[in-house]
Amino acid sequence: MSWKRRGRGRGYHHGNLKEALIVAALDLIGEKGPTGFTFAEAARSAGVSPAAPYRHFRDRDELLADVAKRGFETFADALTSAWDEGRPDPARAFERLGHAYLAFAREEPALYSAMFESGVAISDHPELREVADRAYGVLRSASEALVATAPAKSRPPAAMVSFHVWAMAHGIASLFARGDDGRRMLPMSPEELLEAGMLVYLRGLGMEDA
């Protein structure tokens, strides 16, 4: 059915404009930050008239929210697969989880900033909240599995642990693990820093890991 896409040009109909716009937005955010992204430019770089995006998104903000949503999805997937249900043991899996967090922030800076710095109000987009919760849920259940390995009488609250882990990972990602200039030079890699931090923290919880 190659006559559906004659040559390599596109006909009057783009075919998958919605997707193309999201990708274009992502590129622009990667180049100039979430601030620099404009609806018009996304259309232009998708090779389409400035009115076309309105067939797929109510406005600029909705496109941005869609990008952030995709970010949280990808993020949740990455975390889920890194955690791998706690195999071979929670301590080891937990360490992988931390690495995955930083790897995501570094390898997908555009998604990361769409998620956390774009000014999209999560509360305005219920489906965004849902998928953001899914990402947090991975951290949460990993924390639960981890604290469950502690002796029952001195078991720290999993919620608290998950917030601490999240904060430390997010803090390191924001301050040290981004491509931008202006980030402070570290005497070690962000991964090492996080790993050391988690090690100290877990020891403080009374949980020596393998």
Added chain:
Amino acid sequence: MSWKRRGRGRGYHHGNLKEALIVAALDLIGEKGPTGFTFAEAARSAGVSPAAPYRHFRDRDELLADVAKRGFETFADALTSAWDEGRPDPARAFERLGHAYLAFAREEPALYSAMFESGVAISDHPELREVADRAYGVLRSASEALVATAPAKSRPPAAMVSFHVWAMAHGIASLFARGDDGRRMLPMSPEELLEAGMLVYLRGLGMEDA
């Protein structure tokens, strides 16, 4: 000499426009985030023609950098005074330092976002780097004083400790301690969360505090 400022209006000359513009910028950032701030609107809200700011700032970016600089100065001062040279003892002073960090992020959200989310490239503004270093320096020397209380043979590296503390505080501030909606609900206050986190962390370092 009240004839210098007749009535409460201003004459042709504003008198302290530079300062007024910084304050106006701060207000705007507080209202709409660093993205929403425009040069023209700052001028307008300082009651001055849109060309006037150019007498004091090369361009919009320079004004933003000035705001960020002021932010780091205020921040450094707040941290310095909270640390109070480690009185009465490093552990107690360290706890105050953490509170001061979060208090700043909460009470001066406009400054905080000008510093960390405005997209000002610190590396492009040497005087900004300098004052940012001063703020970090407080964290650094506090960490040094703190680890110095540990037995010499098991003394953790102060640089690492300072980065961990900074990351955790920044992470908690960014994720939980901001006025914006969309921030996740916590089962405790950000201060309690940070305090608990630091307690666990320090215990992990082998430093039980007073």
Added chain:
DNA sequence: TGTACATCAGTGAACGCGCGTTCACTGATGTAC
């Protein structure tokens, strides 16, 4: 103390620009018969 002049810090009008958004439209695709 008064006057001339230099400097400073504003004005206000104008500009070109890109943005977000709307509108009536039209080419391409899918479907019923």
Added chain:
DNA sequence: TGTACATCAGTGAACGCGCGTTCACTGATGTAC
């Protein structure tokens, strides 16, 4: 299999807007004599 028609996903021209920036200017202030 062919034809009529509905629907969909684009076009392109136009709009009003606010922004950043420039320019020649002018009122106010400070200073030399």
